[in-house]
Amino acid sequence: MITLRGLTKRHGDTVAVDGLTLDIEDGQVTGFLGPNGAGKSTTMRMILGLDRPTAGRALIDGKPYASLRHPVREVGSLLDAKALHPGRPARSHLIAQARSNGIPVRRVDEVLETVGLATVARRRAGAFSLGMYQRLGIAGALLGDPKVLILDEPVNGLDPDGVRWVRQLVRAQAAQGRTVFLSSHLMSEMQLTADRLVVIGRGRLLADTPMAELLAASASASVRVRTAGPDDLRALTDRLLAHDGVSAEPAPSPGGERNEIVVRGRTAGEIGDLAHRLGIRLHQLHSVSASLEQVYMELTEHSVEYATRTEKA
Secondary structure (H helix, E strand, C coil): CEEEEEEEEEECCEEEEEEEEEEECCCEEEEEECCCCCCHHHHHHHHCCCCCCCEEEEEECCECHHHCCCHHHHEEEECCCCCCCCCCEHHHHHHHHHHHCCCCCHHHHHHHHHHCCHHHCCCEHHHCCHHHHHHHHHHHHHCCCCCEEEEECCCCCCCHHHHHHHHHHHHHHHHCCCEEEEECCCHHHHHHHCCEEEEEECCEEEEEEEHHHHHHCCCCCEEEEEECCHHHHHHHHHHHHCCCCCEEEECCCCCCCCCEEEEECCCHHHHHHHHHHHCCCEEEEEEECCCHHHHHHHHHCCCCCCCCCCCCC
16 A cells, blocks of 8 residues: 655745645555646655655555665556666666566566567667557566556557556556556546546645546536436426536437436436436436546646647637
């Protein structure tokens, strides 16, 4: 488990991370989201002891990273895939890491197979594509078979097959009881990968919640309802609109169906119970979850550091 308590980092008058308090638990993939400049990389660097907090603390299984006896065996990380000598072959790079951390060299060949670089293991890293660099960085993170994985933008530069491979890899690691903490700007992939989401903006915590709960609670979430006839629809709509915070509007229907509405502010279960009490037959009751991109934009609307605007023609 990774534990953050009041974690803060200031650079002069600039607050990069502002009092983060959260638990990143074992056995699940925790996604880390935020706009550019939100403090994600700084947070990860403080967890790994690369930046000193101005205040607060970051612990791994109750200890600061610097006090871990065999850190590479306990925490695997990828912050910058290109942070290695470009003239060194991939296998030699990993062997140096292994020997300096008391890890058998055979483990190097195991992780090269895992990440798909076994056939190019003796090629100099400087000749690698960005996607190959990412795979090599992930190999380094896996080298010590750690209990905790911290990955900053691990799918950057990967093709669709590589992106799917990373998803399957991190979910398999979490299924084995490991802690997985990863950031990404690829919202559709994060929605498929993460069990829980931590969202920050301007260094402050905006959300820390299971993925399903976050999507269900979004203002963009809705329920599509179809009744047996227009009279039933009218009666149900009138009763729904009698409650504050509920909206109902005709559902778009290419076939000209007039007995459907889209409801926001009530769950499918609540609508079904109401229809039952009113004696109204429902032909459809379907929850429509918001996309992670929609929810993310709602959460970070006022936390974007580098806002842009669309020029009018």
